[in-house]
Amino acid sequence: MSDWKAKRFWKEATVEEGNGGFEVKLDGRPVKTPAKRSLLLPTRAMAEVIAAEWDAQEGEIKPHLMPATKTANAAIDKVAVQHAEVADMLADYGDCDLLCYRAEGPAELVARQAELWNPMLDWAQQALGVRLALREGVMHAPQDSAALAVLRDKTHALSAFELAAFHDLVSLSGSLVLGFAAAHQARDPEALWDLSRLDEIWQAEQWGVDEQAEEMAAVKKDSFLHANAMFTLCRQV
Missing domain, CATH: 1.10.3580.10 (ATP12 ATPase)
Structure with a gap:
């Protein structure tokens, strides 16, 4: 089990406005942070950059190629608290x-x-x-x-x-x-x-x-x- 790594399971990453911000959704399901909080972003521009990172993933998910997602996660899970x-x-x-x-x-x-x-x-x-x-x-x-x-x-x-x-x-x-x-x-x-x-x-x-x-x-x-x-x-x- 230790060799298991997450792989792409979605067809499309989209941006939707709601809940006081902008959400990135994978086939309609909202992305969550590592702490399972909503990845609610302050601007559409940021959400679109993050959605593009998810759309660029192929096969095995590579978090190191998703710097905007990483920064947003840190803002929500660490800085905000x-x-x-x-x-x-x-x-x-x-x-x-x-x-x-x-x-x-x-x-x-x-x-x-x-x-x-x-x-x-x-x-x-x-x-x-x-x-x-x-x-x-x-x-x-x-x-x-x-x-x-x-x-x-x-x-x-x-x-x-x-x-x-x-x-x-x-x-x-x-x-x-x-x-x-x-x-x-x-x-x-x-x-x-x-x-x-x-x-x-x-x-x-x-x-x-x-x-x-x-x-x-x-x-x-x-x-x-x-x-x-x-x-x-x-x-x-």
């Missing part, structure tokens, strides 16, 4: 945001961080209403509590589906500011990902590319871009 805890965890990144911790040297790296990261902190001041302070080195220094409270409120205001995507935007980049920039579509998501890897890119330019590290980074980039796409789907009609 512990929304406050997840929001607090992500908001804490504001107190140690990647963009605030600057190298002490060499001068070229210091200059590049200022050139590329300062505009994002400027954006956060304009769009989010907070100005995070810079730190030199890696020792933690707390940010202004009022600024952190604003960022915390904005994080808690996200829906479960938004927060599920936001989790990866923030945790993969190491930056709450970059996560919000992606959510606000302030920059191209690939450009935002490159900003999160500024230090690694600079190191590779100096010492050469570490192929294993680049392979791992490519996997994380794909996850970041997927999270960005899922956040966007949350707000599409």
